[in-house]
Amino acid sequence: MVESNYSSPLVSVCIPMYNVSEYIEETLQKILKQSYQNIEVVIVDDHSTDDSYQKAQKFESKKVKVFKNKKKGGNAARNLAFEKSSGDYIKFMDSDDYCSETMIERQLERMLKDGTEETLIHSPLKMLEPDGRIYSLPRFIDQDFVPGIELLVAIWNQEGWNVPHCHLMHRHLIVKSGGWDETVLKNQDAEFFARVAAVADMALSVDDVFAIWRQTKKGVSTQISVKAFATVIDTFEIIIRLLLNYKDTPEMREICSKYVGVYVFTNYPLIKPLMPRINRMLTKNGIKLILPDRKALNVLRWLFGWKLSIRIIKALNL
Template identity: 30%
Template sequence: MEKNKSVIKNELISVCMPAYNAEKYIREAINSILVQSYTNLELIIVNDGSTDQTLSVVKQFSDPRIKIINRENKGQCAAANLAYQHATGEYIKFMDADDIISRDFIKNQYELINGHPTWIASAQWGRFYHNDLSTFTLNPERVWKDMKPIDWLVESLQDGPNMMQCALWLIPRNILDRTGLWNEELSLINDFEFFIRVLLTAEQIKFSDKATLFYRSGMQHSLSRQKSKKALLSGYLSTKLGCASILSFENSARTREICANLYQLWHYECYPQLPIESLELKLLADNIGGSNLKFVSAGYTRVLATLLGWKRTKYIKYLLGF
């Protein structure tokens, strides 16, 4: 009975959407919000200095629930923070400008956690390629269930990097007020560091199998595909900060193992562009028990790594521009 009363409250939900050069995708993202069966929402779009027609596309929508903020380019995290500062809802969803969510996504997540200010809602997700939704397939994970946040993190990181994409989560405002916002120093894997802090502030993760994120893959210029020096520095810092948060919350054999593996992974990833940071990550892994994670490769890279070792192989590929 109490749950039914809380659902009737129908609280305002704020969707925060940073947008940079998203003219090809943002219309679909906006439409997926405006057609939600849960209608008491606002959509705050921050046009982060786009040089294409993103702003023109956004302005074509006349729905009064949309707020548009136009600003000079300062990066995705700064844009997300600015959107949050203009949000007035009791629940917050961050969403990329190329995301698509199912029609009952917000409704189903809200009903799971409404009345429980220390709970966060998660969702299922899958990929589609080349802007073709007919290619969509779900990507089932072991963490698609109700879990304690630290257990969710350990389980999801057991096999390496996990899926923490921002649109998956519905977050009570009070949790974000305690957690702090996005780290504006980060670009690559900024979700990792941010959502570790957010999840560890919550008491429970509630999973909805009736909320689906359609994750767009195969875009050549997405942040997740960048391997520039700046992007690698972001990955290095995000990994350090995220693992520090995990180990501060629970310093145990299981958390040391997953953090050592993440350090080791980015030890490989940062070489040779960031040799000092790469070495630091190796030392961090060794200091908490070490990692048995091997250098992952395929095709000719695997052949070269077998013959020359992973360092020489990565250095050669770097010199050749691969």
């Protein structure tokens, strides 16, 4: 039976699952091959309509637990997975992703050596395309940040971004952050980890391991309804408040202005109906909309090609 002790604490990998029949077996096979073995995997199926649940059930063991979501939605599934978990340390992971084989071991080593129960550990990510290509995007956030909210500042300063399984944290930090907001439809992980970073004493980097983020063209990040976009605006307002409560300076306001500007630029005209709402949010927080510099876009285009440049910009803003 998996168990926890001071030198080898239990790590729970919490996975929400929805219609990933094509990937769930590989995801579970890889997580069970982690070099650090005192782990448990807690999967919560979010009412899949394919055979994902049946495939996951085949892996059930002392280390792997599979549940059905009591409610509906990815964040509800994440909260239930956390509720069912027993580990001192938690890693959230989407059901079609995976990470390098020593990631948990290396992150836990750094946590136990330099961190506290309020520390966030983070590592780089690599993109996995449907054709099998794996590559990294430009990022400058693979460093230590004190306090942890400085990681959020760097992300909103468009220096890079993380996905859920880039992180490892003590369960205390999740409780302190308030858990996953089940009303959020889009930008879910960015909103959650913004609140985590805001209450973290440090965000420590382990940059010799990495998360793999599979590009499936499915999932929450592909939702394009006005309702989903409206949720993003709600999360932006939450994050802007966190940043301005931390440092209400002209520089921080400019960071917020540019971040929202990139989002508007890359999603217009789909979000045109929401522009009055966006303007109200900006006015309420005393910031202006700053659209991207065309020169910067041209540099990205020259370096990566137009299609990849747009993907980089969109990924920075989910």
